Amino acid sequence: MASQNENGFTEETLRRIWKYNFVLPDGINENTSPFDTTLSSHAAQGKPQALPVPGTKQPGYSEIYRNQCSPDKVISGYHPSVKTFYDAFLTVATTYPKRDCIADREYDQKLKKWGNYKWLSFEETAKRRTKIAAGLVHAVRKATGFDPADKKYIVSVYAPNCVNWILTDLACQTQSLPTVCLYDTLGPHTSEYILNLCESPIVVCSLANVPRILSLKHKLPHVKVIVSTNSFESVPGQFEPAGQSKKELLNVWANDQGVALYSLNEIEALGADFPIADRPPKPEDIYAINFTSGTTGNPKGAILTHANVVAAIAMGRHCLGKNFKPDQVATVYSFLPLAHIYERIAMCIIMSLGHRQAYPHGPVTEIFEDIQILKPTNVNMVPRVLNRVAAALRASTIEAPGLAGAISRKAHEAKLNHLYATGSPNHPIWDFLWSRKIRKKLGFDNLNSLVSGSAPLSKATVEFLKVALAAELLQGYGLTESMSGISVSQPEEPLAGSCGAVAPTTELRFRDVPELGYTANDKPFPRGEIMLRGPQMFTGYYKNNEKTLEAFDEDGWFHTGDVGTVDKLGRIFIIDRVKNFFKLSQGEYVAAEKIENTYLANSSLITQIFVHGDSTESYLVAIAGINPDSYATLANKVLHKRIRPTDLAALAATYDVPEVKAAFIKALNGSTGNLLQGFEKIKNVLLRFEPLTPENDTLTPTLKIKRPAAVKLFKAEIDAMYKEGPLSDSGALNSTPKL
Template structure:
């Protein structure tokens, strides 16, 4: 110490002293700026614990821990979750002051504008509390409804519905037939404020399924967003269908003759603002639900037959959200500064659970404009911090980045930067301020708003290579979830700090998972393989008025049978390897799971979508392939061909090249020879919800695809 003192305080600093000071300064700078690795909530080498009957639970739950039913003591129903958000949204201490000031100034402008607008309508703005629901028009900033405004409007709407003769009980079902928007949430919250049940109606359901749901749930009141949807409902009513339907409440302005048309067939068509005004003048005291009460009946779209109405309680939804929050606990704590963008359908439980997490934290939800093509502009304007996605969107981001590297040097540099960042991710370091971010990845990150810190992907499998690349590229935590409507949304979730891919994580703290034998497919639980079965506080109560299908899904011990085949990996995580449903035999007796094969082939760069077909009368498989319109021209150019997508799809040489690429990927993935397709048909138009070839959850409608392409399939086999 004396030596150091003399060095530092000698009258004439020597070069040695200067060097020492420089080294000390550099060391202090490094220690203060080095990225901090994430703290995993459990040992990543042993993420699950075995319990009785061969089931497993997440290692977060120690020996005596019960399955979670809620996260916050004061929020055990969805209604209470929102009320908690209202309270905590007023407190924003402890956050970045500059960001807070910037946000406050922006919101003052918005609030003053909203105030003038409301005063012109004779309505005063609610108390000053946290912003809740955001919306925008093209080219304009987001406007925000605050938590108290949303809560008050829900009470007004609910009171107005009660005036129409509805009863505040879990036996009262209210249909919501609208695209994502603030009024959707206000309508849902109105139901929960008075213990009623929300029944989402898909935008994209055909008229037959729409009629089935309204009749199955005995719905007398539907909240609609626009005149077009009202006309669909009235048209069904005029045909003598949906006799229980008595009231349609419309969010947007509508023509007066629509009410006249409704009256002729016994349906009152009312403006939502009028129902709210009536409820405000005769406000009813809230009748909050209990955790065990039904909250929502979510009709699963299904690939065949009529939809099935999954009955979910308040506890189911709150427990699933609690499981996610518990998993986040050590690395991500949602707070009032968080913002999520709502573009995935509100009619699906994935989006519902995400928003439950957001509202409980007093955070914000900004809605997209309603056109998926404008989503990039909405992202840049909203700048979300929480981004729920589906693999299809992430695949587009991946393909766009890869195709943007147009030279060999650019491709090398892109992949080198991704490898350097991925090395950090594997060490638990997740950041967006490295030299690679500033030089290579900033533009892509800014295209998503530049502030995303959490992404959750679900609803379908994602390629491990795509997930690895995007974890490096985007500089945020990306979690993969697995589940289905019948377990509310998710039942497994990847842990913070786990940078491995190719699996769906571990059971949420609200459920346990076991694998059961599937003898006909040679999967046995003794080998750590079998059908994935779930039990917990997030598992649904059954299908509405359908005991037969309920018995197929839920066994007598309360285990939900998913139909998916899983495998436990050495670290205790679950990998989905096959599908029990949608399997068929080839002529030689071999079982085929087409979805497993499709998940391999879709990784081919020129392939955007693929439908694998086979049946017991044929000895081999064929496929319909939709090429990626952004990748195909470059792919064809390398082969010496040019033209429109339609022209390229007819080119036999390009078809051979696409098939060859698919076969190569199949070999790498270990597909058996009988699992490889022998020929393909290139189709230039995407499978979409609108053309009836995808379900609203973006799953292939196999029966419809088979029917639509039967001529092409017959030709493939004939050749």
């Protein structure tokens, strides 16, 4: 495994990377409880949350912004005894050994159904991770001769969220072994690229992924051990002829490929027979290499250290501390992929505070079955899910006919006015009469807060969900390279839409982007590319000096590629992307991502949209993924039909009807008000249900649009839209077509 100096980084590249320095908030010492989340004070409501540092403005750049609670220094930790994630987990396991830690649902073979969650305590988790660590080390040593005491290697993990994923991650930390994650939507070529780049000798994966790795083995010279997170045991009562069990068949295949095959249970038993002492990591040691899903070319592996993790935990404690009290154990549902840094750091934050988290039993379409059983207090979400939840709730409440709809509209109006006046999503009367029923229906009986990341949510959606669920909905901003979030909006903010202020663990400034018309001198507040620096920032791209050097400027500031601004409170707003722009035939420059985000943030008609323009054309077209609930209402109104939102086949029959498309364009453009200029609004559209997916290679695994791939896939449809010409958005034909 390559260290930073072995990555081929030049002296200039190393000079630009943040140097580790352990800095604590004022007033923290050995006598401070490591579970106290009240030490980083939030600004009072209406007071600045982040401040420009006087005297730091330079030509082409804004002043440097820091959090108001630490304007003189950037924080990198939260307690003197915790300098690695290994320390953080050990602190909890020794302080609260009997507390619940992690859980999966059990499958009842007799009833053929999933049952309740089965919890492991922190003490049980600690014991199992130690045995698994010893087993992993023994298996790799036997297959390769490698020993982490002499040669650190990278453990690859290729499995969905589950208890065994967490146990593997914690086990690797006891031996200072970094991990790298693979996931289904990467595809075989990218998985092959990552495994070979990292020279990983071992892959811990789900049983379903064992054949995928074995089928690639002839291209993976470094892989010598495969560990299944699932048991190989047959279902009780199921007959399997001798020599034809899963384990026997896979063993034959593995032996042919020169691979040792184990289940995680076998690894744990091996570790019990051959125990080894912990080799704790140092802050500078690599915790993980997280590959960013680039929209073109091979992904880049962001090197993330234990120091980065601790800084990110400190960020989470500052931003989310009000929602996680030390004496009130939170129950967190973790369904977003742990392979992505957003959910992984959420796991680290929750675990460091001694709270418990549980994992899904199956696909994302069944998460609310889990939620009904678990009744979580906190859930990490993404707009793709929240938009659907909001649309379904609107349809059954404030958009419903009759008395139920009237009561819902009255409750919604009263709670919304209360939210604007106080910032609180709670209401003394309507929480009990209205929100309580909604929460119970979803399994959110105990819900405290939701956190959303990865893309913007509309102001209307944030406000509706806050009042309907009587819970906080917080939005954050961050990247893989910043160890996830560097900001999260505060609870009880009356006005929705921001990503909150930069946390005490990072500093921020804006760089002029004159080609897009953004400058640090813009009024009333600076606008430009967001530049980040501090202890949360990654320490380079694995074995990629060129991209690392490009990522940081001479003063160590990281180029995010995101264009943003702040308001009078210092809260961050994302408004554009640096590179996603093109020129139309009449000379106007168009920023596609800004337009897409504007549509997504202001219209409930869509769940995704890809805006396209061409230098030979004078207007924009789009590929839009419809939100069935809102779209059905529009289509039914135009066509005088009664199509149910769940009848996707009937909805699909309306997608190409000119009257529907025209009404859709009118409603979509109308939702943006004056946020878009005329040439920035689409004039024709292709309607589909989820046209953009990782499976058709138009989305990255983190759901960013791969523009060249999308243009290639939809070339015929784009050409047809331009041939059809601009659709009227002011009215439809007089006659109603028969479907």
